[in-house]
Amino acid sequence: MNLLREVVDASVALVKGYGMTLRHVFRPAITENYPDVLPKFEERYRGIHELQRDENGLEKCVACFLCSAACPANAIYIEAAENTEKERFSQAERYAKVYNIDYGRCIFCGFCVEACPTDAITHGHKFEFAIYDTKDLIYTKDMLLVPDSRKEKGRKASDQAA
Amino acid sequence: METMRFNLESGQVESTAGKAETMILSMGPQHPSTHGVLRVVLELDGETVIKASPDIGYLHTGMEKLSETKTYAQVLPITDRTDYLAPMSNNLGYIMAVEKLCGLQNEIPLRAQYVRVIMVELNRIASHLVWLGTHAMDIGAMTVFLYCFREREQILNFFEAACGGRLTTSYFRVGGLPSEIPPDLVPRIQKFIKEFPGRVDEYETLLTKNPIWLRRTQGVGTISAQNAVAIGLSGPSLRATGVDYDIRKKEPYCGYEKFEFRVPTRTEGDVYARYLCRVEELRQSQKIVQQALDGLPGGPIRADCPKYVLPDRNKMKTEMETLIHHYKIITEGIHPPVGEVYHAIEAPKGELGYYLVSDGGPKPLRMHIRGPSFVNLQALATMCEGRLVADVVAVIGSLDIVLGEIDR
Ligand code: SF4
Ligand code: SF4
DSSP: OHHHHHHHHHHHHHHHHHHHHHHHHTSOOOOOOTTTSOOOOOTTOOOSEEEOBOTTSOBOOOOOOHHHHHOTTOOEEEEEEEOOSSOOOBSSSEEEEEEEEETTTOOOOOHHHHHOTTSOEEEOSOOOOOOSOGGGGEEOHHHHBOOOHHHHHHHHHHHHHO | OOOEEEETTTTEEEEOTTSOOOEEEEEOSSOGGGTTTOEEEEEEETTEEEEEEEEOOTTOOOHHHHHTTSOHHHHHHHHHTTSTTOHHHHHHHHHHHHHHHHTOTTTOOHHHHHHHHHHHHHHHHHHHHHHHHHHHHHHTOHHHHHHHHHHHHHHHHHHHHHHSOSSSOOOOBTTBOSSOOOTTHHHHHHHHHHHHHHHHHHHHHHHTTOHHHHHHHTTSSOOOHHHHHHHTOOTHHHHTTTOOOOHHHHSOOTTGGGSOOOOOOOSSOSHHHHHHHHHHHHHHHHHHHHHHHHTOOOSOSBOOOTTTSOOOHHHHHHOHHHHHHHHHHHHHOOOOOSEEEEEEEEETTEEEEEEEEEOSSSSOSEEEEEOHHHHHHTHHHHHHTTSBHHHHHHHHHHHTOOHHHHHO
8 A cells, every 4th residue: 555655656746747847848948049149248247348438539547557456366457658738548647558458367356347436447248258369368458448439420420421 | 816906095006905895986076976076086895885085176276375465355256266156155254254354243234234135145046056956967857957047047147237247246345235236136036036936846846756856865875963063064964964053043144133034954864854955945045035125225335434445436436535545445455453253154055154364464364264065075974985876976966065165
């Protein structure tokens, strides 16, 4: 009698389990088709950095070195230079002549973004890094800096005019 | 005839004359069911395990030593990488230790505490889901794995929404939180938490009464309460032996005394009991998150203490004095008073403690992590000896170890 009970219990449990799996067959799939479809990230996702510009198209970075001081991985290298009357890159006295982030070192902790007093450095949503040479992981300022939207607009306008 | 045998433990060739014929089997470090890079040296008599000795260190990265070269703030990302299935718990343990060192433990605003509890409990769910999925898969139940990771993915999305990181969160800060949680996050978590008990039912339908699962887990890897306490076992593995010890209840931190929840215990001390304890913890964590979301108070998210805590971001941009504080904390780091502290929290895997020594400088003089996985792994020998090889897999799974934390 006991054995019979056991067999019945076991079979019921198994059938219920299979039923559960069967029900899932009819639920919509949640598979993401990367790389055919790029994943959607949350607003705050910490991807490859971007160096921002202000509303006048000037660089927001004032070369204060706070980001590189905060960085636990020593990934940021900056060389500062003075703005001159003729050549103005940022609002303040100084600007970053060289701004490199070594993505071989960066751990995407976001401390640089938290440290930056001018919101110059932010996280973008790009994340694909596959390269053949680790040297290519050093991103220079021209790769990080966002394009000047005003210039872009100006160019588009002139394109249309032409 | 005399036969010789290579002893893997001592590295010596020994004679087997006069000894029972046993075989040494090296399981891991690349074995898929040793959960990472654990190597277990098994001494076998046929299929029976005579002795099981874990061999660790394959993932050693010197995290504790490395911490001595970083400022207190910069140590935080290192803690993410110890138990990488529960980064929020590691962050909390470390940050609370630093707060204790600075004497800030009573200054943390209520809102920050609630958000901390929500995140840590969600992380407990996520960590238990990985455990359940992989443990079931080791024993042969593939489906549960897929269901568990489906829910875990949602929790990781919440982490991503709150702090930008999924696995390496680096979320909490000394004194509170780095930023306010996004406004749409609370309803999203609410929705998930409402559905979650149904999901746990799904896992249980597949496992709890399944005859194969019962045969593989009941009476396997038993440990007595006395042995468990002697070894220093903690977390669900300890509670499965009948010892009712949970730091959230015994030494409440972060306002856990305000929440109503039960600490599940069993008395059998076998793999099945550990399974039942953790599954019940999934439900209890769900309840805690629910209560914390319902009672989430408003107010500041960081303590007002310019000596140790980064000031408010908006104020920093407008007030000169605040900017100077910001500048000082980032460039010089914080200087906690000379002293030493130990702070333990209930991580998903057991008692997670951080021991910090300060010499008054900006970097810890010494940091030591009391990792639950490391201590719990010691129970492996007791649990496996006299059992079959296949049971070793079940036992390792039921201990819920993470090698990142064991090797550090
Ligand atoms: S994200 Fe972290 S590691 Fe990367 S550059 Fe910024 S501070 Fe350094
Ligand atoms: S990015 Fe920000 S923190 Fe870094 S140097 Fe520029 S202004 Fe300073």
